[in-house]
Amino acid sequence: MPRGVFITLEGLDGSGKTTQIKRLAAWLTRRGMEPVVLRQPGGTASGDRIREILLDSRSAAVAPMTEMALMFADRAQAIAEVIQPALDAGKIVVCDRFTDSTEAYQGGGRQIGSEVVLDLHRLICGGLEPNLTLLLLPSFQVSLARARHRNVRVEAETGKDENRFESEKDAFYRRVWEKYHEIARREPDRVVLIEGDLSIDEVHEQIIESVAERLVTAQPIR
Numbered sequence: 001m002p003r004g005v006f007i008t009l010e011g012l013d014g015s016g017k018t019t020q021i022k023r024l025a026a027w028l029t030r031r032g033m034e035p036v037v038l039r040q041p042g043g044t045a046s047g048d049r050i051r052e053i054l055l056d057s058r059s060a061a062v063a064p065m066t067e068m069a070l071m072f073a074d075r076a077q078a079i080a081e082v083i084q085p086a087l088d089a090g091k092i093v094v095c096d097r098f099t100d101s102t103e104a105y106q107g108g109g110r111q112i113g114s115e116v117v118l119d120l121h122r123l124i125c126g127g128l129e130p131n132l133t134l135l136l137l138p139s140f141q142v143s144l145a146r147a148r149h150r151n152v153r154v155e156a157e158t159g160k161d162e163n164r165f166e167s168e169k170d171a172f173y174r175r176v177w178e179k180y181h182e183i184a185r186r187e188p189d190r191v192v193l194i195e196g197d198l199s200i201d202e203v204h205e206q207i208i209e210s211v212a213e214r215l216v217t218a219q220p221i222r
């Protein structure tokens, strides 16, 4: 059993995860708990290479099963190289996306279904479950508008094209959205759903409230 605490953040593209992760990490650091922060896909040297294949819109021909397999390949490496060693050392790990993303995007969005994703999770991730998952779901239209705007900006600034997912049609994101809700209903103990168009401060408050509660009940932090 891991002794650390594993926290994941989930949500649609443009849900504000990145901002919230930075604030959560700063909050933990101020309290003397140096969190290990990583994102998926990515977070390891090979994971970053997998990320490029996955997110570059020029790889648009990637089949749904390939996409799912690459997500798990990336995750397996992140678990082996970063997540498990950190948990074993009693640290707090904050991960930007984990298997819920695969269930929502590939299972829901690409219509592969939940079962195969959960089976692969058990097989490849050894059933490693987050202690707490913060699921940010501002309104559908707001998330989508933000994600599209952000990608135009990032490409202009860095020349990096990470547009592949954001150029998906609204129907794809509807399915992702619904699958996220399904996961939240199925696992209410693990998943804290933060809904609605709240301010950055309001979301942060809700996040730290849930995290503080979980740190007390989880008890493995030394």
Ligand code: TYD
Residues within 6 Å of the ligand: 012, 013, 014, 015, 017, 018, 039, 040, 041, 055, 071, 096, 097, 098, 099, 101, 102, 103, 105, 106, 162, 165, 166
């Ligand atoms: P990223 O730029 O990190 O987006 P965000 O900041 O919104 O998290 O891109 C990650 C993209 O990859 C995002 O569109 C969701 C998608 N994704 C999956 O489809 N399946 C997965 O298992 C993961 C981890 C991500």
